Amino acid sequence: MAEPIRVVVTGAAGQIAYSLLYSIAKGDVFGKDQPIILILLDIPPMLPVLDGVVMELQDCALPLLREVIPTDKVEVGFKDIDAAILVGSMPRKEGMERKDLLKANVAIFKTQGAALDKYAKKTVKVLVVGNPANTNCLIASKSAPSIPKENFSCLTRLDHNRASSQVAMRCGVSSDKVKNVIIWGNHSSTQYPDVHHAKVNLNGSEKAAYDAVK
Secondary structure: OOOOEEEEEEOOOOHHHHHHHHHHHOOOOOOOOOOEEEEEEOOHHHHHHHHHHHHHHHHOOOOOEEEEEEEOOHHHHOOOOOEEEEOOOOOOOOOOOHHHHHHHHHHHHHHHHHHHHHHOOOOOEEEEOOOOHHHHHHHHHHOOOOOOHHHEEEOOHHHHHHHHHHHHHHHOOOHHHEEOOEEEOOOOOOOEEEOOOOEEEEOOEEEEHHHHHO
8 A cells, every 4th residue: 555645625624625525535536545644724713623524534434544633733734745725715705706805815825835835745736726716826836936836726627617518508519529618817707718719519520619609
């Protein structure tokens, strides 16, 4: 068996993390033969909830899960980690644009980027989930100058899927028949879905999306 890898999930007491942790711990993410030490990072008021999450993971008796470490300290959370899944961020409240979140989230992702820079392995892979994901990812990357920028990525697949799905619906095909859709800009009202390079497979032949949509 391989050596265990250290994986941190931030915002680990929240609903999104809750839906991720079981898949990570049972091998869906890093492989069925890859043991894992799972670090759950959240803010101090959430520590009692984290204790419950730890017990639930223990109840699953997952063979790949070597250890679960709940913490509210970045120096513990990011110590020697191989992968970071940054879920925790300020949620959008009613009437807020995503850009209104930036001020609060800048502080969070600056702190986490600096902690990655100081404590994590230089080979760490970082996935940013908290919205607006691409801006938060940029902030984290800029705050961790010693980690290669290509080690940072963020989840804007939702927006890409939406654009592809809209083209597919308009053409009366399944979404796997649409390719080369591009998303520009932030996960906000300023975003621009670009179908200028998109292709649609209609009855076995590829057409430009504009021609396919008519």
